[in-house]
Amino acid sequence: MKRLIVIRHAKSSWDFGLNDIDRPLESRGVKDAAKIATACAAYLPESFVVQCSIAKRAYETCTIICQAIGYPLEQVIFQESLYTFESHQLERFIRAIDNRYDNVILFGHNEAITNFVNKFGTVFIDNVPTCGFISLQFDTNDWLSIAKGTTLKTIFPKDLK
Numbered sequence: 001m002k003r004l005i006v007i008r009h010a011k012s013s014w015d016f017g018l019n020d021i022d023r024p025l026e027s028r029g030v031k032d033a034a035k036i037a038t039a040c041a042a043y044l045p046e047s048f049v050v051q052c053s054i055a056k057r058a059y060e061t062c063t064i065i066c067q068a069i070g071y072p073l074e075q076v077i078f079q080e081s082l083y084t085f086e087s088h089q090l091e092r093f094i095r096a097i098d099n100r101y102d103n104v105i106l107f108g109h110n111e112a113i114t115n116f117v118n119k120f121g122t123v124f125i126d127n128v129p130t131c132g133f134i135s136l137q138f139d140t141n142d143w144l145s146i147a148k149g150t151t152l153k154t155i156f157p158k159d160l161k
Helices: 027-043 054-067 086-093 112-120
Strands: 002-008 049-053 077-079 102-109 134-139 151-155
Touching: 002 027, 002 086, 027 049, 027 151, 049 134, 054 077, 054 112, 054 134, 086 112, 112 134
Parallel strands: 002 102, 049 077, 049 102
Antiparallel strands: 002 134, 134 151
16 A cells, blocks of 8 residues: 655745745745644654655745654655646656655645646545645555555645634
8 A cells, every 4th residue: 555645835925026936935824834734643654754845835834744743854855856736747756756655745736736636536626725635545555556546634724724
């Protein structure tokens, strides 16, 4: 079995005229990430690896959640290829994950995440919101051969208000 958790970065700011990759979280994003961290802790596998987009907003979301769940930041693997909005690129990345990792948490971006979870999950999600958490399970031992999986859990900030 392979288990994949995808988390879209939290709400980011457009206020600073920065390049897209450099946009930070806004205050609502910081609060939402803290709430998601608390809510998702019960749904995490016993062991896992964390991989994250290099975008500042993804990095900050990942940092907040990892600190809250006790995952060492120095073990997070930052991947330039996760800075994508294209689901086929996200799928290619996931299919190339090393099979020694059975449980993976990815921090990334939309539209890639929404399209991926709708293709591979069992719950249709119109739009994964910022800081949305989706847990999927695949009945395979090989990331390359993932097919339709099962959506185990979704947690969105609006569910926690």
